[in-house]
Structure formats: structure tokens, C-alpha cells
Amino acid sequence: MAAGRAPTLQLGQLTGVWAAIYRRRDRLEQHAASQVLAAWRELAAGLDLTAVMTALRQQVAPAESTAAADRRRHVQRVTTAAVLAQLARLASRPEWPQLVAALTAAMRGGRAAGARAGHAVAADDGGELGDEDYDQADGEGDADAELAAAYTVTAAALRGTAQTIARALLTAAEQGTDERAMLDQAAAVITDGAAWSTSIITAVGAAWTDGMTAAYQQRSVQQLSVVTVGDGHVCSACITAEDNSPYPAATAPRPPLHPLCRCTLQPT
Ligand SMILES: [Zn+2]
Numbered sequence: 001m002a003a004g005r006a007p008t009l010q011l012g013q014l015t016g017v018w019a020a021i022y023r024r025r026d027r028l029e030q031h032a033a034s035q036v037l038a039a040w041r042e043l044a045a046g047l048d049l050t051a052v053m054t055a056l057r058q059q060v061a062p063a064e065s066t067a068a069a070d071r072r073r074h075v076q077r078v079t080t081a082a083v084l085a086q087l088a089r090l091a092s093r094p095e096w097p098q099l100v101a102a103l104t105a106a107m108r109g110g111r112a113a114g115a116r117a118g119h120a121v122a123a124d125d126g127g128e129l130g131d132e133d134y135d136q137a138d139g140e141g142d143a144d145a146e147l148a149a150a151y152t153v154t155a156a157a158l159r160g161t162a163q164t165i166a167r168a169l170l171t172a173a174e175q176g177t178d179e180r181a182m183l184d185q186a187a188a189v190i191t192d193g194a195a196w197s198t199s200i201i202t203a204v205g206a207a208w209t210d211g212m213t214a215a216y217q218q219r220s221v222q223q224l225s226v227v228t229v230g231d232g233h234v235c236s237a238c239i240t241a242e243d244n245s246p247y248p249a250a251t252a253p254r255p256p257l258h259p260l261c262r263c264t265l266q267p268t
Pocket residue numbers: 228235238255256257258261262263
């Protein structure tokens with residue numbers, strides 16, 4: 001490879017160990033997202049947002065108001081906070097521990113898979129990735145760190161969900177949509193769970209990198225390069241991180257560098 005320039009992984013053209021690793025990582029992320037989404041839907045089923053809508057209707061200003069944009073932003077913030085308060089109450093439901101368990105299991109699986117991938121890459125043994133049991137914790141887990149990460153995911157997902165619901169409700173209220181239809185829209189946002197998918201996939205990616213860098217460390221890897229997937233959807237921050245490679249192993253940037261980042265680290 002050219003000096004100072006890490007090789008971009010071409011997704012879709014990957015061969016050998018990286019092809020196996022990315023297939024595994026993709027399946028792992030999809031599995032994690034479906035487990036977490038199932039737990040979230042069960043937890044949030046039947047959430048009543050009637051109180052939020054009543055408050056929202058009282059606040060929606062006429063569109064011709066001179067300070068309409070400011071007013072709208074204000075109402076959106078207040079509505080987001082009100083929705084978030086309702087979502088936070090879900091933590092007292094009996095289904096809550098199942099959601100937390102799904103989150104911690106996903107991250108434990110990500111860390112274990114990242115460690116296996118790191119050993120396979122560093123050993124360059126052509127794809128010896130070990131077994132593929134998503135929920136099997138075969139690395140030394142750190143329960144406190146997993147729980148902290150689970151709550152970080154939860155906070156981001158609840159906030160993202162609240163923002164999306166507030167946007168939908170505000171637009172609906174301005175259009176004079178009836179209450180029944182507004183409730184249906186909020187329920188659709190909850191069922192869709194987009195904020196949960198984004199948050200858990202990103203967190204699994206972080207756990208995966210943790211496992212991978214731990215494996216590299218065990219194998220005394222000294223230098224690491226950030227490698228992008230090179231498929232035309234790579235953002236400029238990741239390209240810069242790749243261009244600045246290699247790094248001393250201890251100070252290399254740790255993907256995900258942003259939500260849904262697919263970059264990885266490779267010994268140089
Ligand atoms: Zn990236």
C-alpha cells in the first residue's frame with residue numbers, strides 16, 4: 001500500500017477475512033436491531049399521549065403570526081419535552097428490564113464478535129471467526145460498562161423518538177388533524193422505532209470496535225489505520241480519518257465516528 005494511505009475496503013468486493021467479517025457484522029447489527037425493536041414495541045404498546053396532544057392544541061399559534069417561526073420552534077421544544085416525559089415513564093413498566101437486557105446482550109455480542117474479528121484480522125488466518133452465536137458472551141464482559149452503554153442508547157433513542165413524534169404531532173395539529181389520527185401517527189413512530197435502530201446499530205458498532213481493539217492489543221499491534229468501506233456513502237470526516245492513517249494503536253480514532261458509521265480499524 002502507498003505510504004500513509006490506508007486501503008479502503010470496497011464493500012461488495014470484499015474477499016477473504018474481511019468479507020466474512022462484514023457479513024457477520026451486518027447480520028449481528030440486524031439481529032440486535034430486531035431484538036431491541038421487539039422489546040421496545042412490547043414495552044411501548046398502548047402508550048397514551050392524549051395529555052401531550054391536549055397541551056399541544058392549546059399552544060399551536062396561527063400560522064400568520066409575525067413570530068411564527070420562533071413560536072413554532074418553542075412549541076416543538078415543549079412538545080418534545082412533554083413526549084419525552086411520557087416515554088420516560090415507560091421505565092416503570094414490567095417490560096422495561098427486557099429492553100435493557102436486549103440492549104446489553106446486543107453490545108456483549110458486538111464486543112465478542114469484534115474480538116473474534118480482531119484476532120482473525122491480526123492473525124490473517126483466512127476467516128477463522130469462531131462460532132456465530134449472537135447472544136453468547138464469550139469475551140470478558142464489563143457489566144457496568146454494558147449497563148452504562150445501554151442507558152446511553154436508551155437516552156438517545158427516547159430523545160430521537162420524542163423529537164419525531166413531536167414533529168409529527170405539531171404538523172398534524174397545524175393542519176387541524178383530528179385527535180384519533182394524531183394518536184395513530186404517534187403510534188406509527190413508536191412502532192417504526194427508527195431512533196432505536198440507529199442507536200443500537202451505532203452502539204453495537206462501538207462495542208465491536210472495543211472488542212476488536214482489545215484483540216489487537218493482546219496481539220501487540222502497534223499501529224492502526226481507519227478504513228472506510230468506500231461505497232460512495234462515506235462522509236468527509238471518515239475520509240479524513242482514513243487519510244490521516246496510520247495512528248499509534250493507543251490514539252487511533254475509534255469508529256463509529258458518527259451514527260451508523262461502518263468504518264473499522266486495521267493493523268498497519
Ligand atoms: Zn465512518
